Amino acid sequence: MKFVTSLVLCLFVLGCSSQSTHHQHYAAASVQPHIDYLKSFPSQYVQPRNVEVWLPRQYFLNPQASFPVLYMHDGQNLFNQKSSNFGVAWEVDDIAQQLMDKGEIAPAIIVGIWSTPKRRMEYFPERAAQYFSTQDAELIAQLKQHLGEGKTTDYLADEYLNFIVKELKPYIDSHYRSEPDRDNTLIAGSSMGGLISIYALAEYPEVFGSAAGVSTHWPLFFNNDRMGPAEKLRDYLRTALPMAGQHRVYFDFGTATLDQYYEIHQRQVDTIMVDKGFTRGRDWVTKKFPGAEHNEQAWQARVPDILKFLLPIK
Structure with a gap:
């Protein structure tokens, strides 16, 4: 009788434990990620722009925890196809949440910084212009004119980075449970957004620990006919x-x-990475995607690769 009672008690406890685990799993699944919309975020350096702050499910499930922050450019293209410039979003939020739930990447806050009509000059590595020859500068001036921005358009990358480092990041760190140190501050973007991400790492190596250049627009122009500025x-x-x-x-x-x-450009940049002491596959990767085009569909497909590199499980 004592054995039967113990068995019944054991089954009861196990049953309760199983039910409790199931309930906790259900509760966790019912907690949804959230996006905070910061409309026309002000700046003394650049014109105001929208900023979206995506908070994963884990942010709400672990109220005592703090999280890395990934800053991404062209924020209107990241989360919502309705705001995307070309009707296709990267779906970074959905993909990131799936990877976090599976334990394939570390949970993180993702900040989408919308671009403006001055995007090209805000993303153009400003200090690189100091290396231009007179001919290079004339080519860039022609490019500005072709883009309708006018020959007198100023470079704005330094101001844009001031906005991120001196205004936006302090706001994020004071309003959200972020890990503000270098190792947990990441930056990423595509095309010109890739250029400004690498520029951010070069200009603020004490702030940003990792950067991703996705389809980085190394040529600066729309083909390889004029290589001087890229060099x-x-x-x-x-x-x-x-x-x-x-x-x-x-x-x-x-x-x-x-x-x-x-x-042809990326291979030369890879040589620079080797010269700087980076080790492919450890603290640096360059991936080639045969057949991939220069658009949001292609970048959406690569989001898992990007996030797994930037947010590894430690």
């Missing part, structure tokens, strides 16, 4: 990019549409 951009990287040891860098490129011009 001077690499001269800047040879000087300004930090030596390996405290940073991690992700690069990738496709082979179709605009991406078809990138490989």
